[in-house]
Structures are given as C-alpha cells and as structure tokens.
Amino acid sequence: MKDQQAYYINGIGIVSPQKTFDPADFLTEITAYHENVLRSVTPDFKAYINPIQLRRLSRMLRIGLTAATICLRDSKIQTPDGIITGTGYGFLDETHKFLIELLEQQEKQLTPTYFMQSTYNALAGLIALSVKCMGYNNTYVSRGLAFENALDDAILQLQDRPNANFLVGGFDDASEVQYIASKRNSHFKTEYINSLELFQTSTKGSVQGEGAAFFMLSRNAADTTWCKLLDTTFIYSPSGNEEVIESIDAFLEANNISIQDIDLWIDGASGDAEHDRIMHDLSQSLFSNTFHTRFKHLCGESCTASSFALWLGAAILKNQQVPAIVKVHPDKNPERLKNILIVNQYMNKNFSFFLLQQA
Amino acid sequence: MSQRVFITGYGLITSLGKDASENFQSLVHRRSGYGELRVLDTIHRTALPACEVKIHDQQLQELTGVAAGIGFTRTALLGLAALQEAIRMAGLSETEVRASGLLSATSNGGIREFEKYYYELMDPQQRGDFVRFTDTANPGEHCERMADFIGIKRYIGTISTACSSSANSMMQGAQLIRHKKLDRVICGGAEALSKFTLNGFNSLMILDPEHCRPFDSTRKGLNLGEGAAYVVLESEAEVLRSKRKPLAELKGYGNANDAFHQTASSPDGKGAFLAMEQALAMAGIAPQQVSYINAHGTATENNDLSEGLGIQRLFGEQVPDFSSTKSYTGHTLAAAGSVEAIFCLMALQEQMIWPNLNFTNPMPELAIRPVTSLRQQVKLNYILSNSFGFGGNTSSLLLASV
Numbered sequence: 001m002k003d004q005q006a007y008y009i010n011g012i013g014i015v016s017p018q019k020t021f022d023p024a025d026f027l028t029e030i031t032a033y034h035e036n037v038l039r040s041v042t043p044d045f046k047a048y049i050n051p052i053q054l055r056r057l058s059r060m061l062r063i064g065l066t067a068a069t070i071c072l073r074d075s076k077i078q079t080p081d082g083i084i085t086g087t088g089y090g091f092l093d094e095t096h097k098f099l100i101e102l103l104e105q106q107e108k109q110l111t112p113t114y115f116m117q118s119t120y121n122a123l124a125g126l127i128a129l130s131v132k133c134m135g136y137n138n139t140y141v142s143r144g145l146a147f148e149n150a151l152d153d154a155i156l157q158l159q160d161r162p163n164a165n166f167l168v169g170g171f172d173d174a175s176e177v178q179y180i181a182s183k184r185n186s187h188f189k190t191e192y193i194n195s196l197e198l199f200q201t202s203t204k205g206s207v208q209g210e211g212a213a214f215f216m217l218s219r220n221a222a223d224t225t226w227c228k229l230l231d232t233t234f235i236y237s238p239s240g241n242e243e244v245i246e247s248i249d250a251f252l253e254a255n256n257i258s259i260q261d262i263d264l265w266i267d268g269a270s271g272d273a274e275h276d277r278i279m280h281d282l283s284q285s286l287f288s289n290t291f292h293t294r295f296k297h298l299c300g301e302s303c304t305a306s307s308f309a310l311w312l313g314a315a316i317l318k319n320q321q322v323p324a325i326v327k328v329h330p331d332k333n334p335e336r337l338k339n340i341l342i343v344n345q346y347m348n349k350n351f352s353f354f355l356l357q358q359a
Numbered sequence: 360m361s362q363r364v365f366i367t368g369y370g371l372i373t374s375l376g377k378d379a380s381e382n383f384q385s386l387v388h389r390r391s392g393y394g395e396l397r398v399l400d401t402i403h404r405t406a407l408p409a410c411e412v413k414i415h416d417q418q419l420q421e422l423t424g425v426a427a428g429i430g431f432t433r434t435a436l437l438g439l440a441a442l443q444e445a446i447r448m449a450g451l452s453e454t455e456v457r458a459s460g461l462l463s464a465t466s467n468g469g470i471r472e473f474e475k476y477y478y479e480l481m482d483p484q485q486r487g488d489f490v491r492f493t494d495t496a497n498p499g500e501h502c503e504r505m506a507d508f509i510g511i512k513r514y515i516g517t518i519s520t521a522c523s524s525s526a527n528s529m530m531q532g533a534q535l536i537r538h539k540k541l542d543r544v545i546c547g548g549a550e551a552l553s554k555f556t557l558n559g560f561n562s563l564m565i566l567d568p569e570h571c572r573p574f575d576s577t578r579k580g581l582n583l584g585e586g587a588a589y590v591v592l593e594s595e596a597e598v599l600r601s602k603r604k605p606l607a608e609l610k611g612y613g614n615a616n617d618a619f620h621q622t623a624s625s626p627d628g629k630g631a632f633l634a635m636e637q638a639l640a641m642a643g644i645a646p647q648q649v650s651y652i653n654a655h656g657t658a659t660e661n662n663d664l665s666e667g668l669g670i671q672r673l674f675g676e677q678v679p680d681f682s683s684t685k686s687y688t689g690h691t692l693a694a695a696g697s698v699e700a701i702f703c704l705m706a707l708q709e710q711m712i713w714p715n716l717n718f719t720n721p722m723p724e725l726a727i728r729p730v731t732s733l734r735q736q737v738k739l740n741y742i743l744s745n746s747f748g749f750g751g752n753t754s755s756l757l758l759a760s761v
Contacts, residue, residue, distance in 0.1 A: 180480075
C-alpha cells in the first residue's frame with residue numbers, strides 16, 4: 001500500500017484541434033478534419049502574448065505559451081514554483097527549417113533563429129522568462145511517455161514541497177517532416193478519412209494530431225480545482241495483453257480502487273487497427289461493464305495526446321457531464337461520475353494510466 | 360523518511376578515451392581531445408576543430424555488440440558503450456538490470472543520421488537500409504533503443520534541457536530513488552556530434568576555432584565535443600542488500616532557472632547561484648565544506664562571467680578550488696553533466712583535482728582563478744558539479760565521499 005496522497009489539478013489551459021482554449025466551454029463546437037492532419041484551433045494570440053514577443057515566436061511556441069498562460073489565469077497563479085514540460089518531437093518544424101538551410105546552403109551563412117527555437121526546452125524556458133519563474137525547470141522528450149515523465153517529476157517535487165504549485169504541460173506539433181518520414185512505417189493512414197470516423201476504419205495507421213495542454217498541479221485544493229489526480233503510472237513495452245491487464249489491476253489495487261469503482265474509462269485507441277487490438281480486448285474484458293469513451297478522433301495521435309485525455313477526464317469530472325462525441329455508445333449515460341481511469345497507448349509500446357477523482 | 364542515494368558504478372566514452380580508465384589517464388596527463396574532425400563529414404572539418412570520439416560507427420558497433428544495419432544511431436552507440444561499462448562496474452546481474460530504471464539525456468538524439476539520410480527519408484518511394492533511421496529526429500528514440508538492447512523495462516525517460524540535460528537526468532533518477540519509486544536508476548546522457556549542432560553553435564558565433572580557454576580573459580567561445588556517460592544510482596537499502604561498495608553519495612542537487620534570456624545566462628549569475636545554493640542546502644553543508652567545483656565553464660564570454668560571479672556570490676572570500684574540464688572534452692552538450700559528474704567521482708576516488716587547461720590571463724571582472732595544474736593527494740569530501748543550458752536552465756550536483 002502506498003501513501004494515499006492526492007494531487008489537485010487547480011487549473012488547465014489547452015489548445016488542441018478542437019476549440020478547447022476557453023476553460024468555460026466544453027466541446028460545444030466540434031471540428032472534423034479530412035486530410036489526416038489535425039491542427040490546432042487557436043485563439044487570438046494577442047489576448048495572451050504581448051505583441052513584441054509574439055512576432056518572434058514560432059507557431060508551436062505561440063500555442064504552448066498561450067496554453068500555459070490560460071492555465072495560469074485559470075488557476076489564478078501568477079508565477080508557479082516550477083515548470084515541467086513533455087514533448088515527443090518538440091519543435092520539429094524549426095529543426096527542419098534549420099536542417100534544410102544547412103543542407104541547401106552547404107553549411108554556409110546560416111542564421112541562428114531556427115536553431116535557437118529548435119531546442120526542446122525552449123517552451124519551458126520561454127514560460128519561465130515570461131512569468132519570471134526562477135524555480136525548478138525541466139523538459140522530457142521520451143516519445144509516448146514524455147508527458148507521463150513530466151507528471152512523475154512534478155509529483156515527486158510536490159512530495160518535497162507540499163505547498164508548491166507546479167505547471168506541467170505536454171505539447172507536440174503536427175509537423176510535416178514527421179508526417180512524411182512516418183508514412184513509410186504506416187504510422188499514419190495512407191487513405192484520407194474523416195477524423196470523426198477514425199474508429200470506423202480498419203486500416204493501419206492513425207491521423208496526426210497536435211496541441212498543448214498545461215495543468216497546475218498542487219497538493220492543496222483551491223476554489224479553481226477541476227479534480228484530483230489520485231495517481232499515474234506507465235508501462236514500457238509490455239509483452240502482451242496480459243501484462244497490460246495485470247498492470248492496470250496492480251495500479252488500481254495500489255490505490256485501493258476496484259474496477260467497479262471506475263465510473264468511466266478513457267480509451268487511448270488511435271484508430272490503427274493493429275495497435276488498437278489491446279484496447280479493444282480491454283473493452284471486452286476488464287472494462288466490459290465500464291462506461292467507455294475515446295478521444296483521439298478529436299485531437300489526433302501524438303506523443304503527448306495523453307495530456308488531451310487528462311484534460312478530458314478533468315473536464316468531465318468538473319462539468320459532471322460527458323459530451324456525446326466522446327461516448328462509444330452515445331445513447332447511454334454513466335450512473336455516476338466520481339472516478340475516471342485513462343488508459344493511453346502510443347505505438348503499442350508506451351502505455352500510461354491516470355486515475356482521476358471528483359474533488 | 361526518504362532514501363539516501365549512492366553511486367555504485369559509472370561508464371563513459373569521450374574524446375579522451377573509450378572507457379573510464381582511458382579518460383582518467385588523459386585527465387592525469389593533460390591530454391585533451393581537441394583536434395580536426397575525422398569522423399563527422401562536414402565542410403568545417405579543419406576550420407572548426409572539436410573534441411571528437413575518433414572511433415567510427417562500425418567500431419562502436421563491434422565495441423557494444425550491436426549488429427550492423429539495424430539502425431543504431433551514433434548517439435545510441437556511444438550511449439550503449441558507456442551504459443555497458445557502468446553496468447559492468449556496478450556488477451549488476453541481468454535481473455538487476457531488468458529491474459532498473461533508465462534516464463537518458465540528449466540534446467539532439469539521432470539528428471546526425473536524420474541529416475545524413477534526410478533526402479532519402481523525405482522520399483517515401485525510396486528503399487534501403489536508411490529506413491531504419493526513420494524516427495531518429497525523435498530524441499527519445501535513442502533511449503528506447505538502448506533500453507531494448509540491454510533489457511530495461513521497469514522505467515524509462517529521456518530528458519532534454521540543452522546543456523544541463525544529463526545533470527537533470529541524475530537529479531530525477533535520485534528523486535525516483537529518494538521517494539522509493541525505484542531502487543536503482545541508471546542515469547546520464549549521450550550526444551554525437553552532428554552538422555546540425557556544429558552549424559547551430561557556429562551560427563550563434565560562440566565556437567572558438569582555437570582550443571577553448573575557460574575562465575581566461577582571452578576566451579572566444581567553446582569547442583564542441585561528443586560522448587556519453589552514465590552512472591548507476593542505488594538506494595541505501597539496495598546497497599545494503601546487494602553489499603555493493605558505493606563510490607560516492609549523491610547528497611544534494613539544485614535546479615533553477617535564470618529567467619533572463621532564451622540562450623544567454625544572466626550577467627549576475629543568479630540562476631547559477633540558486634542552483635548551487637539549493638544543492639548545498641539539500642545536502643545540509645556549508646559553502647566552506649566544498650573542496651572542489653567542476654564548473655560548467657564553457658569558455659564563452661557570457662557563461663564564464665555569469666558562472667564566476669555566481670560562484671563568488673555564494674562562496675564570498677573562500678572560493679574552493681575550481682576548474683572546467685571542458686578544456687579537455689569540449690562541450691559534450693547533453694552528456695556534459697554526467698561526463699563531468701564522473702570526473703568528479705574520479706577526483707573523489709583518487710583525491711585529485713583536474714586542471715583547467717589553457718588558462719593564462721585572469722578575467723578582470725573576477726577575483727578568482729581556476730586550478731591550472733594537477734593537484735594530488737588533496738582531501739576531497741564534497742564536490743559541486745555545475746551544468747547550465749539554453750532556456751535559462753541551471754543545475755548543480757553535490758557529490759560526497761563515502
């Protein structure tokens with residue numbers, strides 16, 4: 001038995017391929033995408049970033065800083081005690097621009113702008129600079145576990161500093177270079193689909209997504225609290241369904257929660273017929289009686305898509321409502337909305353679980 | 360009650376040598392790795408010398424036992440060489456390796472291969488061995504490759520905070536142990552030279568074509584380096600259980616942010632000061648107890664001034680011996696933190712202080728000067744190792760003798 005120590009999500013800011021940037025709005029407008037790339041629905045950046053700074057920032061930095069700013073405002077915290085980000089590919093668009101220049105110009109007369117903006121911790125550094133946060137700062141780039149590592153880090157920091165507030169975020173960019181390079185290994189579908197019909201497809205590959213989601217994590221409840229994060233864990237490269245099921249069981253047991261206590265689970269299926277087999281099996285076995293929701297038809301697949309799922313779970317608990325668009329059986333409703341389990345997978349190799357509870 | 364964290368093994372490969380003993384010999388004999396580039400294919404080969412590991416990928420494959428043509432990047436190969444040595448030194452069994460965590464740091468992962476095969480990778484019609492490098496623009500790729508190769512499953516993670524990355528990976532490994540999430544974590548970083556980083560730093564105009572001169576008033580910039588270094592961190596309980604002899608204790612660490620500029624350090628070294636101060640506070644020791652600082656000391660105008668002022672602010676009149684070993688290895692970027700932490704471990708083990716090469720002219724802004732000759736038979740109890748990076752990241756590790 002581990003210590004029962006809950007963590008509170010006291011603010012969220014999220015920019016995603018759906019209109020999610022307004023914390024008061026919960027999936028009332030839905031956007032469908034038809035070319036397998038889901039790009040962010042962005043607000044007017046000027047409402048969040050000063051104009052002089054705005055001009056110098058890449059698109060990903062704008063999206064990331066905006067999501068972080070929304071989160072800070074939502075949690076009514078000006079300067080957090082630490083900033084931790086997770087990203088799969090970071091600023092691959094900027095990396096790509098610098099790379100093209102260096103290849104085309106044969107390593108001559110290069111300007112540093114894109115190189116500087118390609119550093120993976122550029123966003124965590126930029127947020128620190130913007131809110132003058134001289135505290136803890138870290139960035140994880142662990143493919144499908146980057147956001148998970150970032151949360152783990154924040155949780156350990158909060159164990160040492162019970163009154164601190166940590167800003168933790170996941171971000172990824174739907175970069176063209178990743179899309180093209182990944183086509184070869186069927187990471188993305190070769191036929192164009194309507195993104196909202198992602199789970200009706202039976203082919204290999206997913207659709208490419210992006211976004212940035214920031215969370216204010218604390219050990220103390222506040223009047224801005226969305227929900228509690230009871231626990232999170234991940235497994236790397238499981239040998240098969242058995243290991244995934246055993247790990248979920250062990251995770252719930254460690255938290256004194258039974259499968260019957262879970263009112264709703266959020267399934268990280270990506271629309272890839274092969275990768276989704278485990279998730280499908282879970283829905284038939286472990287979760288056969290649990291209210292079932294999915295989300296990657298809304299945000300697409302990315303290394304940090306689990307951060308979208310964390311927002312979704314928190315928003316369901318806060319609003320005590322499940323938007324029809326995420327329900328697997330749209331006509332049904334859960335009996336109660338107290339405990340939510342997120343089970344995410346990335347490329348069938350990175351699995352993560354998040355246990356949320358109504359605050 | 361949190362667990363104490365001990366170091367029970369390490370391994371590294373740099374331009375000074377392919378293992379710990381070769382690195383040690385180079386440090387003792389003042390042999391730096393600075394020279395013309397022979398392995399990396401670049402137009403700057405002679406104009407911008409660096410501290411390159413003069414071993415081709417094929418030999419690295421032989422060294423590590425990786426089959427040819429399966430898509431291991433140079434970063435992953437360098438990492439694996441260091442990782443294998445660390446596991447050997449700690450004497451971990453296969454079962455113990457499997458139950459370990461792996462935290463690796465890199466600033467650009469497999470960008471070297473991505474840039475090499477860029478045009479082929481961008482043409483989905485092309486086929487060939489290069490397809491094994493498809494995902495090498497992903498920085499986490501090298502960590503999964505290494506974990507899969509040596510059979511680590513328990514916990515993995517990749518950190519990228521530019522030049523402070525592997526100090527942060529050691530810090531997070533220690534956090535996981537202190538809070539009893541894991542008993543053992545292998546932490547460090549790996550970085551291969553690439554055209555991307557060489558040209559990136561060149562475009563920032565902070566590369567010195569001459570051999571770099573940390574803390575010297577004539578310093579003109581850094582030399583890039585490559586390498587990898589990992590340490591085995593274990594909990595006190597695990598050390599007692601396994602009866603392994605700890606080499607040192609990771610007693611304190613600090614991580615702060617300068618919040619000053621995207622790529623430059625603050626002129627007053629506030630971030631550096633905060634990171635070192637936190638490391639001392641966590642270890643519960645006074646500044647006077649520190650016997651050596653392995654400085655970040657990149658030899659850029661900005662860093663050495665900022666760091667020097669940060670050191671002076673914390674230590675006042677009693678600044679301990681300090682030096683930058685980047686005059687030996689160049690700046691190995693994300694690997695620098697763990698490379699230098701290992702140099703500190705060697706210093707503790709051998710009771711030696713490594714000289715700062717190429718120092719002649721004191722900086723007018725500073726009252727302090729680095730150690731310039733090898734010091735032997737020095738009683739060392741506590742050592743600080745600094746690592747700072749773009750994005751304002753400042754990290755400091757405090758190692759204690761056992």
